[in-house]
Amino acid sequence: MEIIQIVGLGLIATVLILIIREQKPMFAFLLAAFTGIYVFLFLIGKIDAVITVLQELAERSGIPGIYLQTILKIIGIAYIAEFGAQIVRDAGQESVASKIEFAGKVLILVMAVPIIGVIIETVIGLLPEGG
Numbered sequence: 218m219e220i221i222q223i224v225g226l227g228l229i230a231t232v233l234i235l236i237i238r239e240q241k242p243m244f245a246f247l248l249a250a251f252t253g254i255y256v257f258l259f260l261i262g263k264i265d266a267v268i269t270v271l272q273e274l275a276e277r278s279g280i281p282g283i284y285l286q287t288i289l290k291i292i293g294i295a296y297i298a299e300f301g302a303q304i305v306r307d308a309g310q311e312s313v314a315s316k317i318e319f320a321g322k323v324l325i326l327v328m329a330v331p332i333i334g335v336i337i338e339t340v341i342g343l344l345p346e347g348g
Contacts, residue, residue, distance in 0.1 A: 223256055249307045257300060284332060291328050294321055 230252040238245040268289060275285040298321025302314040 219259075223259065226252065226256065246308050250304050253300065253304055253307075284335075287328055287332055291325050294324050294328065297321070298324075 230248060234245045234248050237248065271285060271289070272282075275282065298317055302317040302321075305314040305317060
């Protein structure tokens with residue numbers, strides 16, 4: 218079970234960070250950052266499998282690939298922004314973390330505009346004309 222490995226790694230890293238933090242705060246931060254990066258890299262294979270399944274489902278249902286790509290990019294932006302903000306928060310920089318989260322939200326909105334436009338056009342097309 219991979220979650221046990223991830224939790225075990227997290228617990229070991231936490232204990233080491235707590236021990237090291239008093240003497241070498243920079244090393245403690247680096248250990249926290251590398252632990253997060255390791256977990257992220259560990260999960261990339263799982264994410265790839267999910268993307269493959271979603272692409273197959275989209276192809277079978279006739280959904281244009283551009284929509285799935287956009288949605289996957291939006292999800293990626295959300296995860297990366299959250300990951301980056303948490304690392305910066307670990308370093309004690311709450312204000313910078315908030316800016317990263319804000320940037321992620323703005324980029325998500327920018328990516329979502331074309332999809333929102335298609336949804337609005339579809340709804341308008343379903344409405345009866347003349348009111």
